[in-house]
Amino acid sequence: MQPRVGLFVTCLVDLMRPSVGFAAARLIEQAGCTVVVPHGQTCCGQPAYNAGDRKSARELARQTILAFAGCDFVVAPSGSCAAMLRLHYPALFKGQSDAEFEAKAFAERVHELTDFLANVRGQTASDARFEGRVVHHDACAGLRELGIKSAPRRLLSSVAGVELVEAPETTACCGFGGLFSVKYPEVSTAIADRRIADLTSTAPDLVTAGDLGCLMHLAGRLRRTGNPLPCRHIAEVLAGELAEPPIAGSAGETAP
Structure with missing residues (x-):
């Protein structure tokens, strides 16, 4: 059953x-x-x-x-x-x-x-495909509270065409922090800029993460600074669900 x-x-x-x-x-x-x-x-x-x-x-x-x-x-x-x-x-x-x-x-x-x-389910393979270099951002709660780090990387590595690259600061915060970004916008933005510099140092084609809050924060900052690097939730990549524009992307924008 x-x-x-x-x-x-x-x-x-x-x-x-x-x-x-x-x-x-x-x-x-x-x-x-x-x-x-x-x-x-x-x-x-x-x-x-x-x-x-x-x-x-x-x-x-x-x-x-x-x-x-x-x-x-x-x-x-x-x-x-x-x-x-x-x-x-x-x-x-x-x-x-x-x-x-x-x-x-x-x-x-x-x-x-x-x-x-x-x-839990022991998934080791994916029927999805994504051609390009992918860097994964670890959300603070998942990493620090739940100890999640290897699972998303193992799953991304099973996607055909993915070249998984690692940013130098694997435990760095994106600066979102929920209410933190509202109460301390200048600090939040500075943290985001530092994280973006770290992620983009790997010359990725796509940024993934497991938390939409982090992705919206990073994607929004990327767009406001004129950087077209796309961001997607890891679930979309693993499921091959790439028809929607990247986060913070424009209607009709589907790549990658």
């Missing part, structure tokens, strides 16, 4: 880049799973959590846990949201007996997309 996987779409994917959600669903299905997208899901609660509003974060957590009841796994195309679900939900209910137990049981079923594909 195929595992029943609940796709946690994430707010940014839902509102800004639905193609990432469709690509993620296709990849999970290719890994031999049944995909469901519960209608009751909304935000993971991370903005409220990071702002110190634990009450709102708990309410959103309860709603999310209920929405994904009956799923064998919960998969998110975002290390940031996956870390919130997996690590911070149990902390929100610490000491609340039944609620804490339920949150821990839920958290154990949560995975970031590339980790799920590579380490």
Whole structure:
């Protein structure tokens, strides 16, 4: 019997880049799973959590846990949201007996997309193709909180035509940080410029990442400085879903 996987779409994917959600669903299905997208899901609660509003974060957590009841796994195309679900939900209910137990049981079923594909389902091959040099940016939450680093690289290396290159600073932040980029725009922009200089030193044809927030931040800065280097979510590349323009690209722009 195929595992029943609940796709946690994430707010940014839902509102800004639905193609990432469709690509993620296709990849999970290719890994031999049944995909469901519960209608009751909304935000993971991370903005409220990071702002110190634990009450709102708990309410959103309860709603999310209920929405994904009956799923064998919960998969998110975002290390940031996956870390919130997996690590911070149990902390929100610490000491609340039944609620804490339920949150821990839920958290154990949560995975970031590339980790799920590579380490849970053992995916080692792809039928996608991309001709060019690809540099992957590691989002902070996925890297530091969930320890995700090798999985996306193994998956990208399986894509025909991809030459995977590595930036010198493999653990550098993009500068987004959610509310950080709004509260400290000058610092955020300076960090983005440093990260872009690091990524472009490899002369890539494409930048990938597993978090849409990072990609929107980097892609937006690239476009504002006149750099045409395209950015895409790793799910789009792995699924061969390249019909949409690159992030921050213009309508009709499909390459690469």
